[in-house]
Amino acid sequence: MSADAWSLLLKALWETLYMVVSSGVVSFALGIPLGVLLYVTRTGRILENTLTNRVVGALVNAGRSIPFIILMVAIIPLTRLLTGTSIGTTAAIVPLSVAAIPFVARIAESALLEVPGGLVEAAQSMGASPMQIITRVLLPEAKGGLINGMTITLVTLVGYSAMAGAIGGGGLGDLGIRYGYQRFDGVIMLATVTVLIALVQLLQTVGDRLQQHYDRSH
Amino acid sequence: MIELKNLTKVFDSGGVKAIDEVNLCVPEGTIYGVIGSSGAGKSTLIRCVNLLERPTSGQVLVAGQDLTSLGEKALRQARHNIGMIFQHFNLLSSRTVYDNVALPLELAGASRQEIEQAVQPLLELTGLAAKKDSYPAQLSGGQKQRVAIARALASKPQVLLCDEATSALDPQTTRAILTLLKDINRRLKITILIITHEMDVVKSICDRVAIMSHGKIIEENDVEQFFLNPRTELAKEFVRSAIHEKPLAEIEARFQAEPSAGARPVVRLTFVGQGVVQPLITRAARQFNTDFSILQADIETVNEKAMGFLMVEIMGEPEAIEQSLQFLRGSPDAQNSSTVQVEVIGYVS
Ligand SMILES: Nc1ncnc2c1ncn2[C@@H]1O[C@H](COP(=O)(O)OP(=O)(O)OP(=O)(O)O)[C@@H](O)[C@H]1O
Ligand SMILES: [Mg+2]
Numbered sequence: 001m002s003a004d005a006w007s008l009l010l011k012a013l014w015e016t017l018y019m020v021v022s023s024g025v026v027s028f029a030l031g032i033p034l035g036v037l038l039y040v041t042r043t044g045r046i047l048e049n050t051l052t053n054r055v056v057g058a059l060v061n062a063g064r065s066i067p068f069i070i071l072m073v074a075i076i077p078l079t080r081l082l083t084g085t086s087i088g089t090t091a092a093i094v095p096l097s098v099a100a101i102p103f104v105a106r107i108a109e110s111a112l113l114e115v116p117g118g119l120v121e122a123a124q125s126m127g128a129s130p131m132q133i134i135t136r137v138l139l140p141e142a143k144g145g146l147i148n149g150m151t152i153t154l155v156t157l158v159g160y161s162a163m164a165g166a167i168g169g170g171g172l173g174d175l176g177i178r179y180g181y182q183r184f185d186g187v188i189m190l191a192t193v194t195v196l197i198a199l200v201q202l203l204q205t206v207g208d209r210l211q212q213h214y215d216r217s218h
Numbered sequence: 219m220i221e222l223k224n225l226t227k228v229f230d231s232g233g234v235k236a237i238d239e240v241n242l243c244v245p246e247g248t249i250y251g252v253i254g255s256s257g258a259g260k261s262t263l264i265r266c267v268n269l270l271e272r273p274t275s276g277q278v279l280v281a282g283q284d285l286t287s288l289g290e291k292a293l294r295q296a297r298h299n300i301g302m303i304f305q306h307f308n309l310l311s312s313r314t315v316y317d318n319v320a321l322p323l324e325l326a327g328a329s330r331q332e333i334e335q336a337v338q339p340l341l342e343l344t345g346l347a348a349k350k351d352s353y354p355a356q357l358s359g360g361q362k363q364r365v366a367i368a369r370a371l372a373s374k375p376q377v378l379l380c381d382e383a384t385s386a387l388d389p390q391t392t393r394a395i396l397t398l399l400k401d402i403n404r405r406l407k408i409t410i411l412i413i414t415h416e417m418d419v420v421k422s423i424c425d426r427v428a429i430m431s432h433g434k435i436i437e438e439n440d441v442e443q444f445f446l447n448p449r450t451e452l453a454k455e456f457v458r459s460a461i462h463e464k465p466l467a468e469i470e471a472r473f474q475a476e477p478s479a480g481a482r483p484v485v486r487l488t489f490v491g492q493g494v495v496q497p498l499i500t501r502a503a504r505q506f507n508t509d510f511s512i513l514q515a516d517i518e519t520v521n522e523k524a525m526g527f528l529m530v531e532i533m534g535e536p537e538a539i540e541q542s543l544q545f546l547r548g549s550p551d552a553q554n555s556s557t558v559q560v561e562v563i564g565y566v567s
Contacts, residue, residue, distance in 0.1 A: 118306055119310060121304075122304065126297065126369075127296075127322070127325060127326070132325055136324065140310065140312040141311060143312060214312070
């Protein structure tokens with residue numbers, strides 16, 4: 001592979017990492033609280049509220065049912081509002097985050113549902129407030145499941161980020177399509193795929209290790 | 219210390235009346251047992267005491283305060299005064315033993331130093347000092363329940379609620395946990411309400427006991443009186459299970475419920491304290507020239523007192539048998555039924 005190709009690959013890797021990590025952080029920061037909201041407002045949970053649960057649940061479902069490629073185009077006004085532009089790597093972070101938030105919310109909700117109800121009850125018997133139950137009991141006890149969910153999200157984001165090429169986001173997927181597919185450059189195609197596989201493997205391994213570290217209970 | 223007034227709980231789903239107009243009073247410093255069969259409403263009852271379950275009607279008074287009248291915040295405050303332990307321990311798997319015990323104090327906003335000062339003695343009291351940094355997954359069931367007990371005591375409550383606290387443990391571990399509870403009751407003067415379906419629990423540590431059936435309390439008494447003189451059929455059944463009374467195979471063929479000519483009575487003698495019944499029987503035998511054949515005998519420890527359960531067949535002349543029986547029944551101990559209970563359960567011919 002030529003020096004040119006190497007620098008192309010490195011640049012694309014950097015762009016992918018930038019998009020995945022940024023949108024990952026944004027989607028965790030917003031998706032986890034949303035997942036907590038979905039959990040606590042469920043019937044029989046600590047802040048039962050059917051209306052809130054239905055509305056938020058419907059929004060989350062809607063978000064998850066829109067194909068990413070359409071979402072990307074559909075929210076261009078929002079992207080422009082937030083980043084000042086509708087194309088480029090930074091601009092791609094917006095649709096990636098928006099796509100991942102509902103995904104993270106559902107994953108967080110199901111991780112919380114795994115926490116035995118008896119623990120919440122025990123905390124209530126100690127006089128814990130709903131906020132204390134969330135921060136001291138639910139989230140720490142769901143940590144293993146949450147880490148698992150984050151790993152899945154990041155891996156999914158690597159895949160989605162490939163489509164970000166459509167709005168000039170760059171990244172490994174984009175490189176693979178432009179050079180490998182459109183210009184029949186087999187070497188670059190192969191290199192791109194190899195790096196993507198390695199990246200996903202790395203994410204999964206780190207995620208599994210962390211999850212094992214926190215899940216001392218099982 | 220705990221007072222339930224006309225407590226009723228109806229579950230919306232299915233409209234089950236899980237608790238039906240229950241009145242209950244647990245005096246300060248006692249260990250009070252509530253026993254009953256599955257589905258009687260015991261768990262619902264104890265969960266009403268700290269309002270984990272909102273009663274449909276009635277009042278719950280703990281330390282003189284009506285919990286049902288409190289707002290969310292005041293209720294949370296009141297709960298610091300009521301510890302609770304559960305059948306399945308409910309420990310946080312992500313926290314060490316130390317941090318589990320520290321949780322109630324953290325919730326109450328205690329400082330690091332205050333927590334340290336409170337947790338260490340509790341770990342020693344419950345025999346967990348060496349396990350301080352272990353995680354629940356590394357502990358046995360008995361150790362987990364000890365952690366739960368230490369945790370329940372961390373906020374220095376006046377009341378401890380135990381819902382089937384030993385039901386998931388083997389007999390030996392159960393014994394150790396019950397001993398610990400008794401010890402805590404003595405040392406800290408804490409009032410303990412225990413829910414159980416095991417008579418052995420009542421037998422070993424309770425001062426008073428109530429029986430629940432279909433959401434109602436059908437009988438209530440001091441534990442010795444309860445063993446001596448159970449009134450309802452259910453109570454009798456529980457007492458028999460606790461003294462391991464066996465059906466009398468050897469006399470079954472000639473057993474009859476009603477007296478007939480020449481039939482000899484089978485008498486069950488229940489008594490508190492050792493050396494009570496022996497002299498009584500000896501005197502009756504001497505005085506009326508009767509023989510007492512012992513069919514079954516058992517000495518049990520009930521709330522740390524010896525209680526005897528004796529089943530005898532009285533043999534002799536019909537006249538003499540009748541006089542012996544009168545004598546036993548007429549003894550001062552039996553008359554006020556405070557220490558001896560005499561009951562003819564049938565006849566053999
Ligand atoms: N959350 C609930 N919703 C509807 N019905 C309930 C609920 N909890 C309990 N019940 C019903 O109330 C009754 C009493 O239940 P409870 O759990 O208090 O019994 P229990 O005496 O503790 O039994 P066990 O010894 O099996 O634990 C049962 O008929 C049960 O089905
Ligand atoms: Mg129960």
